[in-house]
Amino acid sequence: MSSQVLQLAGVNRTYGAGATAVAALRNVNLTIHAGEFVAVMGPSGSGKSSLLTLSGGLDKATSGEVFVEGTPLSGLSINELARLRRRAVGYVFQDFNLVPTLTAVENVALPRELDGIPARKARRQAMDALRLVDIEQLADRFMDQMSGGQQQRVAIARAIVGQRRLILADEPTGALDSNTGDSILEVLRGRAEAGAAVVLVTHEARHAGWADRVVFLRDGRIVDEAAAQHDPAVLLTGLAH
Numbered sequence: 001m002s003s004q005v006l007q008l009a010g011v012n013r014t015y016g017a018g019a020t021a022v023a024a025l026r027n028v029n030l031t032i033h034a035g036e037f038v039a040v041m042g043p044s045g046s047g048k049s050s051l052l053t054l055s056g057g058l059d060k061a062t063s064g065e066v067f068v069e070g071t072p073l074s075g076l077s078i079n080e081l082a083r084l085r086r087r088a089v090g091y092v093f094q095d096f097n098l099v100p101t102l103t104a105v106e107n108v109a110l111p112r113e114l115d116g117i118p119a120r121k122a123r124r125q126a127m128d129a130l131r132l133v134d135i136e137q138l139a140d141r142f143m144d145q146m147s148g149g150q151q152q153r154v155a156i157a158r159a160i161v162g163q164r165r166l167i168l169a170d171e172p173t174g175a176l177d178s179n180t181g182d183s184i185l186e187v188l189r190g191r192a193e194a195g196a197a198v199v200l201v202t203h204e205a206r207h208a209g210w211a212d213r214v215v216f217l218r219d220g221r222i223v224d225e226a227a228a229q230h231d232p233a234v235l236l237t238g239l240a241h
């Protein structure tokens with residue numbers, strides 16, 4: 001039995017209160033093991049991004065518990081949570097969240113350096129990650145000298161640098177053409193094969209076909225789970241539940 005990297009146990013997340021409260025996640029139970037690649041699909045507003053931000057410790061559950069490598073996130077101080085995120089969790093945001101005043105390699109090396117890794121070693125690891133996403137030749141460019149697709153690859157390199165054990169990716173292929181998108185999915189697949197747990201939020205059934213398992217959300221609930229099929233039509237049938 002492989003080890004659990006991420007577990008959501010009875011997780012609810014409600015935004016706001018009273019008449020305007022929005023229940024973004026309702027009693028979500030989900031376990032993801034090392035080496036597993038899971039796609040999360042569902043209509044707009046079904047709670048996909050909320051599931052990811054809670055899993056990465058970027059937001060707190062209203063009730064229930066999120067465990068990363070067995071550690072309950074609700075028990076951690078702000079500093080402990082920040083350390084766990086830097087060491088164990090790689091996050092690809094929809095809007096990249098890169099630092100414009102840093103170069104590509106500096107952006108990727110930053111979380112390693114913040115974690116106390118010597119600058120040269122952090123840079124070497126950052127170059128390895130940039131190479132994996134096929135963009136090492138642009139390592140010294142600033143963000144405003146890169147296209148959206150190139151920035152997206154930098155964001156992915158930052159998420160996979162340093163052998164992180166949990167990789168959370170929110171529509172990581174959005175700004176990429178389909179060939180580049182496929183090569184990014186191959187990188188994520190490779191991280192899973194190297195032992196990471198990978199969670200991919202996607203609208204595209206074709207992309208979910210790279211996953212071992214697909215979780216379907218609707219109105220904040222998990223409505224279905226399926227082994228990924230490599231036929232997109234089958235995934236679309238799942239979405240129609």
Ligand SMILES: Nc1ncnc2c1ncn2[C@@H]1O[C@H](COP(=O)(O)OP(=O)(O)OP(=O)(O)O)[C@@H](O)[C@H]1O
Pocket residue numbers: 015016022023024042043044045046047048049050051
């Ligand atoms: N900060 C917030 N404040 C209030 N409501 C929010 C907030 N974030 C999300 N919501 C609401 O929670 C629900 C789930 O949102 P979420 O972004 O998780 O869905 P999603 O499936 O990722 O959507 P999309 O595919 O459009 O990105 C939606 O109804 C959304 O409007």
